Amino acid sequence: MDDRLIGIALLGSTGSIGTQTLDIVRRFPDRIKVVALSAHNSTELLKSQIEEFKPKFFNCSNLSMKLENGMVGEAKQCSYEDMVTDDEVDLVVTATVGDVALVPTICALQAGKNVALANKESIVMAGEMLIQIARTNNSKILPVDSEPNAIWQCLRGEGKSISKLFITASGGAMRGMTDMEKKKITPELALQHPTWTMGPKITIDSATLMNKAFEVIEAKWLFDVGWEQIEVVIHPESMIHSMVEFEDGSVKAQISPPDMKLPIQYALLYPDRIFNPDLARFNPVKLGSLNFESVNFNQYPCFALGLDYGSRVGTSPAVLCGADEMAVESFLKGAINFSDIPVVIKEALQAYQPVVGKTPEDYLSAAAWGRSKVAGIINLK
Ligand code: MG
Secondary structure (H helix, E strand, O other), rough: OOOOOOEEEEEEOOOOHHHHHHHHHHHOOOOOEEEEOOOOOOOOHHHHHHHHHHHEEEEEEEEHHHOOEEEEOOOEOOOHHHHHHOOOOOEEEEEHHHHHHHHHHHHHOOOOEEEEOOOOOHHHHHHHHHHHHHHHHHOOOEOOOOHHHHHHOOOOOOOOOOOOEEEEEEEOOOOOOOOOHHHOHHHHHHHHOOOOOHHHEEEEEEEEOHHHHHHHHHHHHHHHOOHHHHHEEEOOOEEEEEEEOOOOOOOOEEEOOOHHHHHHHHHHHHOOOOOOOOOOOOHHHHOOOOOEOOOOOOHHHHHHHHHHHOOOOHHHHHHHHHHHHHHHHHHHOOOOHHHHHHHHHHHHHHHHHHHOOOOOHHHHHHHHHHHHHHHHHHOOO
């Protein structure tokens, strides 16, 4: 086998990041081979992906129920644990939503596999645990999310001289709206992100800025900096994906038109940078200007909540993830208003008694507690 050929297990292959990861595989078939695919609900799309990429393994509970022999073509149904630790897998791409990726991520890191992490919830819930497991097993967590991916790119060739990280935020679909306007926001409106095309959960998290709080937590664990060294700035053009200030005051920024395929490709083909005709180029003159402003905490209550509870030790960050997941799901179903999202999350967090997280199950049960607490609060309203 060509030693430059990377075998991937792709968890969440039918979602936004999953399908874009497969676009990168289509572009570079001599560099990336799909060993395993998994999906949740989109069985037809998964089947067509299996036919096209011919993986060794797949996982999909909905599809498995309909199969007599557990096979789709030559692909064999297999547990997450077995697929991520298979000998042919070099890199596990976690592109799922929610906490389903936590245990497979741990299994992969324990087996010495690198993990291209697109799933934020795992690292928000159990960041310290994941970093320790990676360190002990000599495996790496490679960030796919555009902001930590930008920081990773800026740190290339640098020593340990970070003075500050600037994480940029577009401000989401509701930037500049009044409280009254926010009350009337429909799910359809909130799902229209100004600069990025993403899955529904993360688009709502971007509108509330909970997503940005999660990225601060992600950056803290990935780059081993203090909380006070991370600053979030609103940058409506989404061209600068993040910046690193070094001890001497010099700042490096990673700039490119907003397209997740670039950070995905960087994580998959690292350390190589290869021409991809699908990716648009940055044109400074055409763009004209880049703008920045500070975050107004009053305008984004989820951001303040996320930073507060997400930076706590123990299982509070996991409850935050679970509570946010249920609040966003309820908003998308029309059960609560947009402005109720931070209210129900806060109520759940305030009712919670955190414990020290010792096992993955401690974090998963805390997230489940957060989900059911928010569901209960909404039912009472
Ligand atoms: Mg991001």
